Amino acid sequence: MREPLKTLRHVPRRGNARRARLPRMKREFAPERLNVPGFTAAAATLEAADPVPDYERLVAELAIPAPDALVRWVAHGEERPGADGKATPWLHLEAEAVVPLVCQRCLSPVDSLLSVDRWFRFVADEATAEAQDEESEEDLLVVSRDFDLHALIEDELLMEIPVMPAHDVCPTPVQLSSSDEDFKAAEEAKPNPFAVLGALRSRKPEEGK
Numbered sequence: 001m002r003e004p005l006k007t008l009r010h011v012p013r014r015g016n017a018r019r020a021r022l023p024r025m026k027r028e029f030a031p032e033r034l035n036v037p038g039f040t041a042a043a044a045t046l047e048a049a050d051p052v053p054d055y056e057r058l059v060a061e062l063a064i065p066a067p068d069a070l071v072r073w074v075a076h077g078e079e080r081p082g083a084d085g086k087a088t089p090w091l092h093l094e095a096e097a098v099v100p101l102v103c104q105r106c107l108s109p110v111d112s113l114l115s116v117d118r119w120f121r122f123v124a125d126e127a128t129a130e131a132q133d134e135e136s137e138e139d140l141l142v143v144s145r146d147f148d149l150h151a152l153i154e155d156e157l158l159m160e161i162p163v164m165p166a167h168d169v170c171p172t173p174v175q176l177s178s179s180d181e182d183f184k185a186a187e188e189a190k191p192n193p194f195a196v197l198g199a200l201r202s203r204k205p206e207e208g209k
């Protein structure tokens with residue numbers, strides 16, 4: 001390997017000396033301790049694709065582990081004039097994940113899309129949030145310089161979990177057969193598959209045991 005051309009690398013860029021004292025233009029924002037006023041004033045955007053296992057409360061709701069599933073999210077900050085004319089911090093959050101939930105018909109995993117698209121307005125404190133909550137269409141959050149965006153994403157995904165996750169069409173419920181012999185007998189009888197589904201739907205889980 002040849003040495004890099006040091007002479008070229010060290011050629012000073014034009015205007016370098018003058019630029020050196022300017023404030024840093026690029027700010028870094030951390031999702032776990034987000035400087036909300038800074039983020040919204042800069043109209044900044046953060047986005048990531050996090051492994052689902054990073055979201056412990058979400059993992060607790062899953063039918064089976066989902067080590068390869070991702071939470072894709074993008075958060076955008078902006079300032080809007082408030083009722084008092086002062087700049088108010090707003091946050092737009094979009095998040096998406098496909099996770100295996102428990103199908104409430106056949107109790108096996110069903111891949112379910114959780115999708116979040118929501119606006120938040122930040123207020124000074126809890127009291128203000130409570131006072132304005134009723135009349136606000138957007139969700140209210142308390143402004144902070146170390147806001148946990150990760151926790152907000154998880155809260156919102158948890159709220160998107162359907163009350164009754166279910167397959168459009170459940171897979172053949174082989175696992176309900178108590179033995180191979182029962183399974184063979186069921187196969188020989190060849191019942192109408194739709195009749196089988198109907199019977200399963202009307203049966204309560206306790207009776208299946």
Ligand SMILES: [Zn+2]
Pocket residue numbers: 103104105106107108110166167169170171
């Ligand atoms: Zn199912």
